[in-house]
Amino acid sequence: MAFLTTNNVSIKGISACVPAKVEENIDLPLFLRAGEAEKVIASTGIERKRILAPNQIASDLCVVAAEKLIADLGWGKDEIDILIFVSPARDYIIPPTSSILQDRLGLSENCHTLDIPSGCPGWIQGLNVLAALLANGDARRGLVLAGDSPTLVNSPKDKETRPLFGDAGTATALEYSPNTTPIRFLFETDGKKYKAIFIEDGGYRNPINAESLKEIEYAPNVVRRKIDCKLDGMEVFAFGLSRVHMGIVKLMERFGIEDNDVNYYLFHQANLYMNEKIRKKLKIDPAKVPYCLRDFGNTSCASIPLTVITQRREEYVDEKLSSVACSFGTGLTLCSCYFSTDSLVCPELLEYGS
């Protein structure tokens, strides 16, 4: 595993944007038996998700989140030295979406732009990369735009994925701040399980072809194409239950962090049953573990900042807080981090579209 520390960087603000359109799980046509939808909702904790309308994509949500955050921070756009776009849902294969976002946001041409094509674990990965780039003060301010559009790659006919995932975009602002509390990180990867969350066709290994577009019925109400995302629920479940709690334990042991030091544990919003199992293993007070699953589902790399904005916004705005965050998924990858914040700038949740 990799333990990493970044000094001299603090998080200054977080914003989040979701599509206006709501999809209720209880109404999904995937559940044919009476009571099946209720059971899925009960075990996942997901009642509804926000879903993108046609012609909307993840970066659109991130732009809305970034514009509001930049304005509320009072930052000049020419003061933003680094922009990182974290998402598997890029605008095009080429170029990097961060290049496009530099122009859309009106940032300086001196801005350093990077894409990180990661899913659920991505917010912490982006936070780490940006913090490392800012740590010596050559660059002073940067943004991590983390967003995803899983509803665009999950088959609407697949009951194993469609009820779980929602769309969201976020922005997180970091600034060079000498002598601030270090940000601590842990990263692990189990690449042999890369097919656990997998889109088979459409990359360079398996270029898209006519077969890619054919619907295949794997089981009743599990119908998808090879360009749709396949989720091996049990593999992800096993990874989450066997490793995630240890990712938090090892981070805290390594850096001498006590439970009393932590105001909130911000878990990636996978599903309620798994997250609660992890919480109970760690013996964490439920009041320290906020969830936004019920109304937004699993929003991939946006889920941690979305949880902050929708569940604890006032606390992060008003108070000095210490947080442990943990994200896991695609890869399969596990990330955890510890950070402190003081009176974050957090606009209220933004909506995109009508």
Place this chain on the structure above:
Amino acid sequence: MSNIEKYDDVFIKSFEIDGSMLGVDLKYQSIPTWDSVGHMSMVAALEDVFNIMLETEDIIDFSSYEKGKEILAKYEVEF
């Protein structure tokens, strides 16, 4: 209700199956409703009914109706 009746009832209600389907052939993904989400529902129901908390490896190893009985025996659920 005996433990085996409680156990069977969880399977019948979680997977919405007839009691005649309970047996050696009932395995993970052998029926449409026993998918990963159904698995979570079933395990959660068993934990409630028997007031136990299954270990991670037992949740993952719980691959069939019969295997489940072996696993629950470790939690002092006698059949």
